Amino acid sequence: xxxxxxxxxxxxxxxxxxxxxxxxxxxxxxxxxxxxxxxxxxxxxxxxxxxxxxxxxxxxxxxxxxxxxxxxxxxxxxxxxxxxxxxxxxxxxxxxxxxxxxxxxxxxxxxxxxxxxxxxxxxxxxxxxxxxxxxxxxxxxxxxxxxxxxxxxxxxxxxxxxxxxxxxxxxxxxxxxxxxxxxxxxxxxxxxxxxxxxxxxxxxxxxxxxxxxxxxxxxxxxxxxxxxxxxxxxxxxxxxxxxxxxxxxxxxxxxxxxxxxxxxxxxxxxxxxxxxxxxxxxxxxxxxxxxxxxxxxxxxxxxxxxxxxxxxxxxxxxxxxxxxxxxxxxxxxxxxxxxxxxxxxxxxxxxx
Amino acid sequence: xxxxxxxxxxxxxxxxxxxxxxxxxxxxxxxxxxxxxxxxxxxxxxxxxxxxxxxxxxxxxxxxxxxxxxxxxxxxxxxxxxxxxxxxxxxxxxxxxxxxxxxxxxxxxxxxxxxxxxxxxxxxxxxxxxxxxxxxxxxxxxxxxxxxxxxxxxxxxxxxxxxxxxxxxxxxxxxxxxxxxxxxxxxxxxxxxxxxxxxxxxxxxxxxxxxxxxxxxxxxxxxxxxxxxxxxxxxxxxxxxxxxxxxxxxxxxxxxxxxxxxxxxxxxxxxxxxxxxxxxxxxxxxxxxxxxxxxxxxxxxxxxxxxxxxxxxxxxxxxxxxxxxxxxxxxxxxxxxxxxxxxxxxxxxxxx
DNA sequence: GGGGCGATTGATATCGTTACCAATCGGCGG
DNA sequence: CCGCCGATTGGTAACGATATCAATCGCCCC
Numbered sequence: 170x171x172x173x174x175x176x177x178x179x180x181x182x183x184x185x186x187x188x189x190x191x192x193x194x195x196x197x198x199x200x201x202x203x204x205x206x207x208x209x210x211x212x213x214x215x216x217x218x219x220x221x222x223x224x225x226x227x228x229x230x231x232x233x234x235x236x237x238x239x240x241x242x243x244x245x246x247x248x249x250x251x252x253x254x255x256x257x258x259x260x261x262x263x264x265x266x267x268x269x270x271x272x273x274x275x276x277x278x279x280x281x282x283x284x285x286x287x288x289x290x291x292x293x294x295x296x297x298x299x300x301x302x303x304x305x306x307x308x309x310x311x312x313x314x315x316x317x318x319x320x321x322x323x324x325x326x327x328x329x330x331x332x333x334x335x336x337x338x339x340x341x342x343x344x345x346x347x348x349x350x351x352x353x354x355x356x357x358x359x360x361x362x363x364x365x366x367x368x369x370x371x372x373x374x375x376x377x378x379x380x381x382x383x384x385x386x387x388x389x390x391x392x393x394x395x396x397x398x399x400x401x402x403x404x405x406x407x408x409x410x411x412x413x414x415x416x417x418x419x420x421x422x423x424x425x426x427x428x429x430x431x432x433x434x435x436x437x438x439x440x441x442x443x444x445x446x447x448x449x450x451x452x453x454x455x456x457x458x459x460x461x462x463x464x465x466x467x468x469x470x471x472x473x474x475x476x477x478x479x480x481x482x483x484x485x486x487x488x489x490x491x492x493x494x495x496x497x498x499x500x501x502x503x504x505x506x507x508x509x510x511x512x513x514x515x516x517x518x519x520x521x
Numbered sequence: 522x523x524x525x526x527x528x529x530x531x532x533x534x535x536x537x538x539x540x541x542x543x544x545x546x547x548x549x550x551x552x553x554x555x556x557x558x559x560x561x562x563x564x565x566x567x568x569x570x571x572x573x574x575x576x577x578x579x580x581x582x583x584x585x586x587x588x589x590x591x592x593x594x595x596x597x598x599x600x601x602x603x604x605x606x607x608x609x610x611x612x613x614x615x616x617x618x619x620x621x622x623x624x625x626x627x628x629x630x631x632x633x634x635x636x637x638x639x640x641x642x643x644x645x646x647x648x649x650x651x652x653x654x655x656x657x658x659x660x661x662x663x664x665x666x667x668x669x670x671x672x673x674x675x676x677x678x679x680x681x682x683x684x685x686x687x688x689x690x691x692x693x694x695x696x697x698x699x700x701x702x703x704x705x706x707x708x709x710x711x712x713x714x715x716x717x718x719x720x721x722x723x724x725x726x727x728x729x730x731x732x733x734x735x736x737x738x739x740x741x742x743x744x745x746x747x748x749x750x751x752x753x754x755x756x757x758x759x760x761x762x763x764x765x766x767x768x769x770x771x772x773x774x775x776x777x778x779x780x781x782x783x784x785x786x787x788x789x790x791x792x793x794x795x796x797x798x799x800x801x802x803x804x805x806x807x808x809x810x811x812x813x814x815x816x817x818x819x820x821x822x823x824x825x826x827x828x829x830x831x832x833x834x835x836x837x838x839x840x841x842x843x844x845x846x847x848x849x850x851x852x853x854x855x856x857x858x859x860x861x862x863x864x865x866x867x868x869x870x871x872x873x
Numbered sequence: 874g875g876g877g878c879g880a881t882t883g884a885t886a887t888c889g890t891t892a893c894c895a896a897t898c899g900g901c902g903g
Numbered sequence: 904c905c906g907c908c909g910a911t912t913g914g915t916a917a918c919g920a921t922a923t924c925a926a927t928c929g930c931c932c933c
Contacts, residue, residue, distance in 0.1 A: 200881090443822050
């Protein structure tokens, strides 16, 4: 005989089924099924025999087969996020999973990478896997939401997180982008600044659009004109944000304050200012008033004085999941899409 | 008639099945099945009729039912992570998903929250859902790995990420914790420091243990004694790390340098030092030499001079997924668990 | 002591899909 | 003009699990 190690049983070419357990335990498949779903009316002695046989074989119920039965639910929730590597969405995912776990649901996750086509494929795949609901951060480039409307029409509940879609009436959890951006900008203007820069994402991104609107509204209310040369939208990562900030700094007449509309842009801006200081071998950074949307782990340790508009990503995830599960658990479908706006609080700048 | 909006079809109490499509198209279920899996030998005209019927009904293949057929694979990979809210693991998850997507696999994800019991339940659930493989960041408290051994014995490939398990011979991707910690500590000692603090996680966490070992090794090689009062292990979050650093600073004879063994502890340490500076209303932070394991987004913008031992979380995820998929795609099971150690590079401190 | 009730167990059919085999048809070579 | 072949289509039986109904058994009460 060869030296192939094979101490216990065969290497399980095929995972054991309920039928295998039944044969080993000398009972019918139905009895095994009963043992694994509540032990209704099975003699303790038989239960013991079945469990022992199952343990010997390493049997596990096939959840996919179970979910085939009528009325059974898959216990899965599909989540598509634009980019999980962004700590904000990671935190949101955590919130989603907390609530999902409380309701015994698992999550299937996919990154859309801001690509509508990819998002659409993810959604289709998730639906094919019988998810009970979808939580979607709609990709910025999503010109149409056909794939989501199809799902909704098919009876699969959807919750949108962070971004709304005008043409899709489903539960949505947003941050008060406009209010937060307004408050931040208003604060800057109240301090006397009149040339305020804006760094944000492209207008096709819902949150970017709204935060720019808050920025504009605040100017309008105070009757201060915006120099459009100071409005740079289109940075989606830290690197491009840093470059954009550098461009602002190098203007002949640079802004005295800048509102950055998300954490990528805030970090890029800080980086540009701090690296500028190091290049100048100066002890003090440029005096630029900086307020950023989104809090992040290092916000209060920034080397550059900074205020942030803070909001709670985990809570956003929790609320989206909660609303979704209400739908899954039978909320009257006639109830129109509910929209929650979570507060965005302007945090005071820490003593420098 | 009432005003209930119900323009198209019924609200799909039950999602349409292949059989429904077949009836509408006036063909047999088999023909529909063929149309959706390669169109082998179905007349174009019939194909068109079937596709049209499917579109009308909003039909989607039930992937769970398909995966019931013998030989079919689920296309799912189960991933358990200790805490996705840690940006390091979020980045890792991204790497895993990139590779999984390249191989047309989706991921089922769950947070174990460093709880072995929870991890075990997640794994059991994933196996029940017929995942083709598992990627696990073993929870620190996992005294035993029975649940994983069962899975492995059942023929489901496993890859461990970030942390190894002594008693489980499976593919594993690690960071060169010992080498990285050694290099960092050696650098500190070479600079002349003799009282070096250590902040890290509890010894039950694999990486924490290894990084402490590198720290000790470096001292041993240089024949420098470690003051055990300066070794604080057990901080798992930023808050407790900050408190631990404060404790070090308040010692009668505080360390002149500190090695922080992960990003939570590094950030906590920076926070303690910076907040101390602010309390003292001083322009300069305490002169403490700081080197931390793990890079993070803000590492080079730290208000406190800092070096880091950098490694690539996304690559770690990619490698784990790649090895797992090799197993799934039929790598000889006789091949013993492969262990990869990714490099951890000591990055120079940026000019302050 | 008989009828009946509850507890226990098993046989059957089905969930949605597809591999396999059989049936049908048109057309072409001999 | 017959028979064979390929193309096309359908019937059947499973995949693993369970709801439903039927069957069996022991035991209690009148």
